[in-house]
Amino acid sequence: MADTEAPGYGDPSPKRGGWITFPFMMVPTLLGLSIASFGWIINLIVFLIEEFNIKNIAAAQISNIVNGCISMFPFVAAILADSFFRNIPSISASALISLLGIVLLTLIAFFDNLRPQPCETGPNLCQSPSKLQLGVLYAALTLVTIETAGTRVTLSSAGANQYEKRKDQGSFFNWYFLTLGFGLCAAANLISLSIFISGKRLYNHDKPMGSPFTSLIRVLVAATLKGKHAVSYKEEDYHHGKEAKTSTAIASKNFRFLNRAALETEEDIKQSGNSNYNKWRLCSVQEVEDFKTVLRLLPLCLAIVFVGTPIVMQSSMMVLQALVTDRGLGPNFKVPAGSVLVMSIISSCIFIIMNNWLVFPLYQKLTRKPLKPLQKVGVGQVFIILSMAISAVVEAKRLKTVGNEHPMSVLWLFPPLILEGIGEAFLLPANVDLFYGEFPESLRNTAASLTSVVIGISYYLSTALINLIQRTTAWLPDDINHGRVDNVYWVLVIGGVLNLGYFLVCSWVYTYINLNDGNDQKQYLKDVTT
Structure with a gap:
């Protein structure tokens, strides 16, 4: 790969890019995006309910809106990176802003006057948060959201830019999503920023080429x-x-x-x-x-929106379900409600490794051709539909235990979450690989952000769907023990099946342009000009 480093970054003669940059990209991803981000994201619903006295369904909707912004904002950052700035400065600046947001969230958790007083007895005696308390909370969420805008997508694009071959780029995306799987502490932002900057002399530095x-x-x-x-x-x-x-x-x-x-x-x-x-x-x-390429990919983007909606709804509902299950594991340990979503993340990480090292190579050995991105996405959608169906069965079983001396164990929520993780292990890396490989080169950051954008739309659709269900049915009251969340899951199953049919039609008519490092492009051009 030609060295595209701008003058002033040292001796241009040594070869840059390639797998030598991998640890400098992955460590910030693991510490900054995984540990720092997912730590507060997965616990946001519980935090709003227990610390800010917000009702259950409202907390789920707020969480969906925040997650929608987290997914949508990277698209803006990608446009700026593609048009005016470079990936490396964008990532560095965003990480600094993120550190401020994480510190502010920590202060909210530490100082009692930044949160409303705890409820005494019953929901009617709960004090609502003041405007000041909500303002500080929203300011912190805004700052940490900006971090994802500057790093979540530009870091994936910057990492993929280090490789010449499409196969290596696909492997990088698998490892990138693998490192998004774990999260514990806020101090990781500072560590990740230092490690990322220390590898700047080894990177292929992209140059802005105008919008x-x-x-x-x-x-x-x-x-x-x-x-x-x-x-x-x-x-x-x-x-x-x-x-x-x-x-x-x-x-x-x-x-x-x-x-x-x-x-x-x-x-x-x-x-x-x-x-x-x-x-x-x-x-x-x-x-x-290039314009035609973008148009041809839009129908596939719509399919991702409708597969993302059940995923984000399941995440919200699972946290609310966990709050009313028996979360005790042994005499001295109680599973935090927000932490049940970690099962999906762990499952996704495990199967990304299995896919990369076992499933995909075995498929290629048996069929003598690689599993294409759209095929991976289709497999992922099947697992998501199965996950929704099992969630419905589990919730129906849980409702039968309401009022019993021993409520249903939280462990029953794990199987559908594991299936969801398997589905995401197929879906997410394949989606980014597809868009990054098929979009015009000048839109690489935008391509990498596209999956995040459509998932962001899914969060907003999820919020709208929850509103619709609340207005038209009695399935989603504030106390889900008196509702029918299982019916909500069955609606998602039906929508998932319809969306899978739509996706299969789109996949059938779609012709790859850049798959296999350009070989398919020659075939595509031959097909459309003869």
Whole structure:
């Protein structure tokens, strides 16, 4: 890989990038994103209920909104990194901001006057948090959310940029999501920042190339302005710009109306003698094809939104279920309600390792071809649907034990969480691998953030779905012992099956462009131009 380091970073002769950068990327991921972030994320619902006296369902909705912001904000950070800044400075600045947020959360937990007084007896005697207390809480959550915006996606993209081969990039994404699996303490932010910066001389430093979204908008504008011109099938009628030697030879036939953006009209030819042609009337073929690539991936993004919704709803409901189960393990230990979600994380980590070292190699050995990203996503969706179904069965069983002397053990919640973790082990790395590999190179950070964006949308859809269910049914009261959460899970199962059918159709019609380091691109171009 060519060294893209900017001047001023030392001797450019040594080779940079590759697996030597792996520990410098993974340790910040483990300490900063896993330990520091997941520690407060998974306990947020319980914290809101027990420390801020917020009702159960409302706490779940607030948690969904916060998690939605955590997933959506990285998209903004990715745009800024792709357009103006570099990955490394973005990550460093975000980690510093995160440290401030974690410290503020720690102060909230330490000082009693930053939280409302504990409830005395019954929910009617609970003191609501003051505006000041809520303001401090929201300020802390905002700061730690900014951290994820600057690091969660740009760190994954910066890590993948260190490798030339698509196979190595896919392996990196597996290890990246593996390291997102554990979390304990806030001091990890400071440690992770130091380790990350110490490896800067070894990184391939990307350079900002201006906003790639401007190029996408220009394609749409240029195609609209030339709407009356007929689409040509001759290569010489199209503009290739500075990428003439490397860009696509001819515009593909899919989304043919966009080809007009690269069509050289008489007005464009008059300006061909100078380089100051109107870029809002004439785009290169490569820019047009990049725009088409984004359009072709949008239906798959929608499928991820609808598989993400049951996942985030299950996470919220599981915490509320854990609060009303027997969480005692032995005479001296009680499982924290928020910690039950760790089972999903541990399961995901274990199966990412198994997939990388056993399942995927074995599949390739038996079939003589690798398991493609969309196939992995489909397998993951099946596990998610199974998880929802078992959750419904478990909750129905729990409701039968309400009022008994011995409530149902929290251990019954573990099987569906394990299945969810297996599903995520297939889904998440494959989604990022797909978008990172298929998106235009100028949109790599944006591609890496796309999965996070659609998951963020899933959190908002989950909040909306909870509102809808509360308004139309009696399934989700504040005390879920008097509700029917099992029916909610069955609704998610039905939605999951429908979404799986939609996803299979999208996968069937989708043609990979960059899979296998560009070999599929040649086949794709051959298919669309013949």
